[in-house]
Amino acid sequence: MAPDANVLRSVSKENLSRALRLKRGKKILVIDPKLVPTLDLIANYRFLQDHGVEKIVHLSAGPPMPSDSVNQVLYFIRADIVCAKIVCDQITNNISRGISLTYGVVVVPRLLHIITALFESEGIYEHVSFGQYAYEMIPLEDNIFSLEMDDVVPQLWLHQDTSMLASVAKAIFNIRGIYGDFHHVVGIGPYAKSVLKMQTEFERIHSNNLRSHNRQEADIPTLILVDRALDFVSPLLIPLSYEAVLDEVFGIKGKTITFGADVTGKEPVKHNLTTDPIFDKVRNLHFSQVVSSLLAKERDTRRLQDESAGLNLQAMKNFVAKDLHKIQSLKKTLALHFGAFEMMIDKNKSLNLKKLVDLQENILDNLDNKETLNFLEDSMSRELDFKQILRLFCLCTLAQDGLRDLKSLTTQFVQSYGFKHLISLHNLEAVGLLYNFTGIEANVKGVAQVMNRVASSSPFSSSGNTGNVKKQTMVPYQNIVKKLGKKSPSSNVQVDVISQNHPSYIFNGKYTPLVAKLTEEIISILIAPKMNSALIERKLEDLMKMYNVTSSTVKCKSGVEAYGRGRNVLVFVIGGISRGEIAALQVVAKNLSFNIICGGTDITNGTKLVSSLIATS
Numbered sequence: 013m014a015p016d017a018n019v020l021r022s023v024s025k026e027n028l029s030r031a032l033r034l035k036r037g038k039k040i041l042v043i044d045p046k047l048v049p050t051l052d053l054i055a056n057y058r059f060l061q062d063h064g065v066e067k068i069v070h071l072s073a074g075p076p077m078p079s080d081s082v083n084q085v086l087y088f089i090r091a092d093i094v095c096a097k098i099v100c101d102q103i104t105n106n107i108s109r110g111i112s113l114t115y116g117v118v119v120v121p122r123l124l125h126i127i128t129a130l131f132e133s134e135g136i137y138e139h140v141s142f143g144q145y146a147y148e149m150i151p152l153e154d155n156i157f158s159l160e161m162d163d164v165v166p167q168l169w170l171h172q173d174t175s176m177l178a179s180v181a182k183a184i185f186n187i188r189g190i191y192g193d194f195h196h197v198v199g200i201g202p203y204a205k206s207v208l209k210m211q212t213e214f215e216r217i218h219s220n221n222l223r224s225h226n227r228q229e230a231d232i233p234t235l236i237l238v239d240r241a242l243d244f245v246s247p248l249l250i251p252l253s254y255e256a257v258l259d260e261v262f263g264i265k266g267k268t269i270t271f272g273a274d275v276t277g278k279e280p281v282k283h284n285l286t287t288d289p290i291f292d293k294v295r296n297l298h299f300s301q302v303v304s305s306l307l308a309k310e311r312d313t314r315r316l317q318d319e320s321a322g323l324n325l326q327a328m329k330n331f332v333a334k335d336l337h338k339i340q341s342l343k344k345t346l347a348l349h350f351g352a353f354e355m356m357i358d359k360n361k362s363l364n365l366k367k368l369v370d371l372q373e374n375i376l377d378n379l380d381n382k383e384t385l386n387f388l389e390d391s392m393s394r395e396l397d398f399k400q401i402l403r404l405f406c407l408c409t410l411a412q413d414g415l416r417d418l419k420s421l422t423t424q425f426v427q428s429y430g431f432k433h434l435i436s437l438h439n440l441e442a443v444g445l446l447y448n449f450t451g452i453e454a455n456v457k458g459v460a461q462v463m464n465r466v467a468s469s470s471p472f473s474s475s476g477n478t479g480n481v482k483k484q485t486m487v488p489y490q491n492i493v494k495k496l497g498k499k500s501p502s503s504n505v506q507v508d509v510i511s512q513n514h515p516s517y518i519f520n521g522k523y524t525p526l527v528a529k530l531t532e533e534i535i536s537i538l539i540a541p542k543m544n545s546a547l548i549e550r551k552l553e554d555l556m557k558m559y560n561v562t563s564s565t566v567k568c569k570s571g572v573e574a575y576g577r578g579r580n581v582l583v584f585v586i587g588g589i590s591r592g593e594i595a596a597l598q599v600v601a602k603n604l605s606f607n608i609i610c611g612g613t614d615i616t617n618g619t620k621l622v623s624s625l626i627a628t629s
Contacts, residue, residue, distance in 0.1 A: 049266055074102070185210075194233065249372055250365070252299045373520065373522050375404075403622050422437050549568050583608055
């Protein structure tokens with residue numbers, strides 16, 4: 013039985029209500045534009061009105077002005093020093109002009125000391141009341157949770173700013189408080205380990221509450237916490253589930269997607285996917301199977317409409333009252349999906365989807381490097397989408413132990429797209445997504461390099477086995493995925509994109525996302541017969557060693573039943589989980605008869621990942 017996600021929604025709403033009461037009565041709400049989509053997922057405008065909000069203004073619109081009935085201003089901003097400085101400037105400007113207002117500042121998700129120190133240094137600390145608003149994980153669906161933090165990757169891996177980990181830890185701690193204590197906890201990666209250490213501190217602070225609220229029988233017995241840096245390849249690849257391709261082309265924000273005039277033929281449409289019955293049926297289908305499914309649905313809809321032609325008067329009245337609106341709604345929704353599909357496969361677009369998929373498969377297999385190089389050079393000379401170019405740079409780097417001709421390619425990139433992107437390239441290098449090729453080419457020169465390495469590492473040069481030379485010429489990434497079986501399924505598994513029998517179906521059977529592979533193996537250990545907590549911990553630690561994970565945490569409670577209320581597992585990725593990984597995890601859930609709740613600091617993809625690291629000005 014899946015846990016009730018409405019509880020999380022209710023708690024977030026109650027916390028928002030408390031934050032809005034920082035300034036009681038009528039007020040102007042000044043909000044950071046980046047927080048608007050998140051708050052839309054938690055509460056509607058009527059809820060804000062009920063809590064005294066008379067007017068909503070974006071932070072970028074300038075200092076708020078008072079009215080006859082409103083003399084209070086409440087700011088909602090991210091925990092960001094730049095946003096805080098804008099608020100300081102607006103308040104200082106109003107004070108200098110003699111505008112009489114009272115101010116409150118609510119920081120999301122956590123009020124940092126550096127922000128209050130800034131207000132103090134600006135001399136306006138006494139004019140402001142401070143608060144914070146930490147919302148819970150937002151259930152985009154019953155089995156998809158998100159914290160809607162889209163800047164975690166640059167903060168953690170570029171700036172080494174770990175301040176937001178406390179908010180992640182608190183959100184997970186509250187999951188535990190709402191749904192019961194975790195029986196099995198696996199943290200994979202240094203930041204996951206840090207978050208679990210914070211859990212221990214929260215336990216100490218809230219020990220009395222935990223004793224009174226914790227249940228022996230948990231709704232979510234297992235937590236798997238993973239660092240994004242363990243597998244940047246998965247989000248950089250283009251997944252081929254329908255939902256993932258929609259996200260790649262149009263961008264899904266929360267629960268909605270916006271189709272432009274090129275899809276609708278008229279005005280842009282903001283479409284809610286959670287109320288779309290067609291999307292629910294086709295979302296996880298392989299892209300090649302979507303058209304046939306849509307056509308079948310279109311035939312069924314047309315048949316229902318044709319059957320109404322021969323109805324008598326009473327039957328026609330019933331049809332109009334019950335079915336007509338439903339059929340018309342289905343026809344409109346089908347038209348949107350057909351229009352979206354046509355746009356996605358339009359060969360006149362800047363970067364053709366099929367070409368990109370073929371290219372990424374060659375990159376994974378370390379084949380046709382010359383073709384990849386020619387494609388990149390040609391795309392840059394035509395000044396096509398630079399984010400996709402950078403995405404391919406990063407994919408080549410990670411999958412082939414570095415980017416061949418890095419200096420030449422980056423020089424051409426800067427010449428094509430501007431010198432501001434020197435910063436973008438530096439950021440990608442700093443995170444470890446871009447570096448020069450350090451592997452060994454699979455050619456005569458490469459074989460000679462291998463022979464020299466073998467000779468220098470062995471006291472007897474004649475003992476080198478030439479049968480291993482070909483294996484050694486593979487770049488490290490290729491060796492790792494071959495050893496672990498991460499890249500593709502084992503030879504005895506035939507991947508079927510129609511039945512979706514293996515998580516790798518989203519990449520045409522070429523690659524299995526690491527988070528799906530790990531989750532599958534962890535659950536298999538947990539449900540194995542005759543396993544006590546000590547043996548489970550030892551098996552899980554051995555699994556981490558096999559995957560060369562140097563920083564991990566494994567905890568299992570003793571003396572508890574593994575799965576009581578439901579076979580539920582929360583898989584949470586620090587740095588964001590992609591829709592391709594979500595689709596892969598749902599295949600794992602189906603194969604193991606589990607309910608896997610997919611969570612992340614946000615829902616990401618390759619374009620979002622690269623965009624978060626590029627120069628903006």
